Amino acid sequence: MKPLIATAVFAILMMFAALTVKEKKSFTHFAAILMLGLVGLNVWELADYNRLLASAQASPDLFGKMLRVDNYALWFNVLMSSCSFFYILLVGRSIEKVGVHVGEYYALHFFILCGVFLLSTYNNLLILFLGIEILSIPQYILSGSDKRNLKSSEASLKYFLMGAFSTGILLMGIVLLYGAMGTFDIHGFNFYATGTLNIMGVVGVLFMLVALGFKVSAAPMHFWTPDVYDGSPTPFTAFMATIVKVSVFFAFMRLFMEGFANLDPYWKVTVLGTITVLTLLIGNITAVYQQSVKRMLAYSSIAQAGFMMFVVIGSNAMAMKGMIIYAVAYTLATVGIFGVLLKLKDYTYDGFNGLAKKHPFLALIASICLMSLAGIPLTAGFFAKWFVIAAALEQPGTFWLVIFALVMAAVSLYYYFKVIMAMYFKTGEPELITPVTTMDKVVMAIIGSAVIVFGIAPDMLLAWI
């Protein structure tokens, strides 16, 4: 578990650096180097694990069965740390502008990644709880980091209040499950141990569902999302909406796939389907009306969560593939579009008017990312949607759910293409607040081409599982 330990160590290193280093820029460089090291450690871990497993020297269970590592989870960690690396390269300059405590901001990012790695490998509900909390508390701070901005403080407080509410529910669920099953081990759950259905266990499942649904902003637990995403400093919104969200989804899927495997599939589809329909409906329909692209992206992240609910519904081999592809496609595209957004002064649709004339490269990258989010073929987003839908279709009674999701995907074209239309077909004088550096261009080009390459050969992402 080298990367897990490394995240905590790196975070502490960043905090120490914050005491001594004065130059803001060096924090970004330091964080980028540490993040690259983290990617390396993850790759090493993945290779090492395979080597040890081959020689039967390693067991998948770690720390007294608290964690369970497998290729799948380790590969997910590699991908997430790589995405974080590109994230830092792309938005580092903007993070420096949020406030004075740049070192601390990066430290918090590493703490979040610590939570991410716990969530991808947990084998015990206690670790799930720990992971969720380690993941959430830095977010409360990050969203309030622009202290002089009232909206930022409001976002922080709202997030914290409602987060505390959901933590309560999560604990309630864990307690009920423990009471019903007598274990925290997610592989030890059997809802039919006594021959009949364990009702208390099912109630626990519902509590867990609500709490995790809150974290991934599934309706009707999504109310915090637009306010928090909109109020938080934009670079942190980008992180919260991508890496954090997909990691919680990863945990969510594992809980349902491994922990609640022997629940009735019809029942699971009914309950999860209700949430999915609501999430898709509210996310997509409300996004249509937004005037600010940032707020639209907040709703779009709710809508995308609706699609990612399909991996939880699917909970099968196909869903595991879909999870990986969706995570990468969604993260890359969202980071990319936030990268462009951060360059602009005006976050409304009008702010994008005429961008293609003045900064064709930015407009191109934004278009690729938006098309991927909308799921246009030849972008990664298309296969992401394809895989999760295919996974869901393997479960009974999901046909109409899928049709509904496709209709909602059609609605999403409206608000994504509104941005593209503004960039290409309207005239205006978009103003940049920071110049586009060569570094930005390189990272954007990598993200844009990755979106397209994975849209042609999504199998590349599945090489390790």
Added chain:
Amino acid sequence: MTQLVYLVPLFPLIGFLLNGLFWKSMPKKLAGIIGSTAILASFAVSLGIFFEVKNGAAAGQGIVHLFDFITVGNFKIPFAFMVDQLSAMFLLIITGIGFLIHLYSTSYMHDDEGFTKYFAYLNLFVFFMLLLVLGANYVVMFIGWEGVGLASYLLIGFWYKNKEYTNASKKAFVMNRIGDLGFLIGMMLTVYHFGTLSYNDFFAQLQGGIGAQTQNGYMIGSGMTNAIAICFFIGAMGKSAQIPLYTWLPDAMAGPTPVSALIHAATMVTAGIYMIARSNALFNLAPMAQNMIAIIGLATVLLAASIALKQNDIKKVLAYSTVSQLGYMFLALGVGAYVGSLFHVMTHAFFKALLFLGSGSVIHAMSGEQDMRKMGGLGKYMPITKFTFLIGCLAISGFPFFSGFFSKDEILAAAYAKNPMFYYLGLLGAMMTTFYMFRAYFYTFTGNFRGTEEQKHHVHESPATMTIPLIILAILSLVGGLVGLPEVFSHHHLLNEYLSPVVQNFDIHHLDHTMELTLMGIASAIVLIMMYVARVITRKEQFGEAKGLAKVLENKWYVDEIYDFLIVRPLAWKARILNNIVEQKGIDGGVNGLGQLVQWGSTRLKNLQSGQVGSYLFAMVIGIIIIFAIGIFGLLYM
């Protein structure tokens, strides 16, 4: 050599890419060299393949699998080539004549500003044409089929600044699309019933004959085979210009003359014949479709020949004669004389390319003039063109012992065996052919010059790069018929023996020798008589206003006008109604209404987002209660 077959289409593709991508910087000379060399290289490989195939290799053995193109479940469409006697023969025709025409074009198009573009398109055409004949399944054939349609479209409209020319190219494209739809439907029916599009697999299933079981569990019935065959024939109709889809071909003469020679005479238009000959296993099981092909072919022969009688544009005469000769090939296919049809494809490729290139030489000398009324007496100035053109005329008329004589004779004999009426009508067509060809010859090369002084001053024999192809094609037109001597003269019908592993004539009674000789005699006599008639009529050189039937012929039986009245206008009328009412009110209204509904919903839902944590928590709790209700009630149904 067979394994290297992918080289054959590869060379023209490279030529296309080089000329197409670097057209701005490419010097003219180099463009011509690249274009011609690519085809010459393909020809060399094709020759090697031909000799290898000729000396053995049974049918269906020469499948060269390149990669899997489409894989859906168990249904696979490989990108594979089929190298056998039939495709090898077409390879030779395409690359051989193709090379001569490329060579000719280097001079003919010399002064054109789009020279490089022209060679890029021409190579693209050859590439797709090779795909068409090489494909080992209908999908690869279809790729080529559409590709040649595209190349043809580009080349007909090559001088795109002229509105009429672009209209002609559009017409060709649309007409072809109508046929293509038939072909596509035929392919879909095939997949549905037989579960395959690969020739070998498909034909093997057809071997069972009527009543056998297909791979997909259907019983082969004559309804099924006729339906598929007719659909395929509709595809062939478009590409090979048969009634009712023939009107694009005469208009296609808008393109440069070498293009007319290569695409609209020698190669592309015979694609339909290739397709039917390739699918002979299917057509043998579809008697109704065969009858239809024979009758439509014959009708096309007569209609096109009659129109050609009164045309004054030298290229139009040749265009209608092409349509009419294609009709003969379909007549042969319809009566089951596949070999005769392919024989005529070959000889026709020789003499029609020759005639077109000859007319090109004339047009070149006349600085672009195509109207025969303004020509006359050109023979003195351009002897090689005159002489080779004469050979072409004799060959197409079926003058004894020229190539057209043998191939046409074979078709007519087979038609006679099937139904004497076919023979008599075919003979009528041959009569008209002789007349209009010699009318064109005499008007062009003999008599007095009728053009302007300036044109007269300019008339000259064409350069060697143009006359050499003419001479080679003339020799081929002269001796090309020897590969298919009729039984009266020789027991070895070389073409028949060569093609026999792939294509065999179907259900043809052999005529006895006296009968066959009599038929030949009649045909020869008619050629001589009609040549004389043509001489007598053309001597007058009067071009008055046409009256009566002549006027109808000059106006091509008003077919274009009839199509316009019967099809185009009602369609346009319906399109207007659909556009104004269904599209704008119905569909647009529906879509916009939906959009408005979404926006309305959006404003409502937005109000839920009040900004108050208290109300959020309240809404959340309500939501959670609903989820619990669904979850707990859901248990009752578990």
